[in-house]
Amino acid sequence: MEVKRDYYLQRLIDCQWDGQVKVITGIRRCGKSFLLRTLFKKYLLEHGVRKEQIITLELDLVRHIRYRNPLELARYVREQVEGKAEKFYLFIDEIQMSEPVKNPYLPGGKKITFYDVLNDFREMKNLDVYVTGSNSKMLSSDIMTEFRGRSDEIRVHPLTFSEFYSAVGNDKLQAFDQYAFYGGMPLVLSKPDDAAKMEYLKSLFSEVYIKDIKERKKIEYADELGQVLDLLCSSVGSMTNPSKISATIRSRKNVSISDNTLKSYIAHLEDAFLFTASKRYDVKGKSYFDFPMKYYCADVGLRNARIGFRQMEMTHIMENIVFNELLARGFSVDIGVVYAREKNRSGNSVNVAKEIDFVATKGSRKFYIQSAYAMPSEEKNVNELKPLSLTGDSFPKIVVRKDISKAWYDDNGILNVGLIEFLLDKSILN
Structure with a gap:
């Protein structure tokens, strides 16, 4: 049974290519992933986006566990996107599972987090970034600070x-x-x-x-x-x-x-x-x-x-x-x-x-x-x-x-x- 989430879907549609990181928050199992990877993806495919232009990473899955490392995440996405003329959509599920890592170039410096990587992605003109997360302190309260005011939070609730x-x-x-x-x-x-x-x-x-x-x-x-x-x-x-x-x-x-x-x-x-x-x-x-x-x-x-x-x-x-x-x-x-x-x-x-x-x-x-x-x-x-x-x-x-x-x-x-x-x-x- 497919449940319509028209309000949230329209918000995602309206936020496309606005230069912001779209952060979809809410309790686990409330439908964030379905909204992004099923409803929004279906909309994109019906409006001319090819499936090869949609990059999806699910950090709660073992097969994507290496991308919980922000540096591995950055490397992989750049390999998919850099130097290409076409536009890409990046979907990252359960971003709160990303773990901070030491900066290999500044061993005594501040750790590198997913915030750093997402801010870097935001500067890529052919990449539109969407992430989901289930931790309010890590996401909601830090969004304005870490993303320097350049993010859209879309709070999803149960039905x-x-x-x-x-x-x-x-x-x-x-x-x-x-x-x-x-x-x-x-x-x-x-x-x-x-x-x-x-x-x-x-x-x-x-x-x-x-x-x-x-x-x-x-x-x-x-x-x-x-x-x-x-x-x-x-x-x-x-x-x-x-x-x-x-x-x-x-x-x-x-x-x-x-x-x-x-x-x-x-x-x-x-x-x-x-x-x-x-x-x-x-x-x-x-x-x-x-x-x-x-x-x-x-x-x-x-x-x-x-x-x-x-x-x-x-x-x-x-x-x-x-x-x-x-x-x-x-x-x-x-x-x-x-x-x-x-x-x-x-x-x-x-x-x-x-x-x-x-x-x-x-x-x-x-x-x-x-x-x-x-x-x-x-x-x-x-x-x-x-x-x-x-x-x-x-x-x-x-x-x-x-x-x-x-x-x-x-x-x-x-x-x-x-x-x-x-x-x-x-x-x-x-």
Whole structure:
């Protein structure tokens, strides 16, 4: 089954021959290689590029292991390209597997890295460079520095619901139930039954993600990393901080993990694109709080599989899906904090913090969004709507709800929209 990734494909098409290194990032097995080596390659071949003009190296394969050495990589590519009039496309898969090597001409100098080689490739006028990678710290945070502002990062996510639905079709509600349970890792769609889907998702952690982190970060105690992973999966959509996580593991597992070790484990999980943190943002004060924060899993199917398909609270799963949808649409996402004056038990008027699930920002555009599985009572209505009335600005306010199908505006101009419609209709945030 071939899944369309039209948004990402168009970005690659638009970036051709712009003089930049195209860096395609994202969690492993989310479809980066398929996007580059199948969809984009197919487009190129259909538009007059010969297959001999496309150079492909897969650094995660043994047959290409020598090209993890940046000098060997540079030598091979130059042999293919230099002195030729025709243009070439270079695809390098899993670039983070490249290892720095000593400079043979300056033994005491700085090691040569893939950044040096890619910057060198960029000067070759008949070569257009595309790389994929699965480590955010090595790639995303260093792109601007190491590539000196001459790179395009294209962040690829697991399938959104609209991509998932375009592949499976049929009843939308049934499709969403499948998506909320198994998520959007592309290969899940090719598995023949529920047991195979579950086993595949579980194996991604044991055979890919944890193994990668353990090997690259030289982690001695993988069990501790697994405990942190389990806790983050079981607490998506809940406020937390390193001290709270450490205390929970200590009480449940009788294992003591220092705050520094815990922070490093969480950082490793973020570097692998498994989790994204969302910080609390004071809407009126325009400042961030360091702690607590929320962590969301890159894919709800992965989250569900890790905790044995238990703790299937749809409120949290829905919130995670909406968060990932906003990221996939290119928004930065924070948790909004606003304040209301309320009477405490002593009858005194005090400031009480209220939460807006998501403050989604892209350029000059901003949306305040609440994720509400259902609003069955007046109390629930007040809890969801009141924070939106306290922002002090006129940016659009939206409540995404699972319990309605037709969108409507209330008397305060707040858009109430059904979850399925929100996920399928990108114009809602235009």
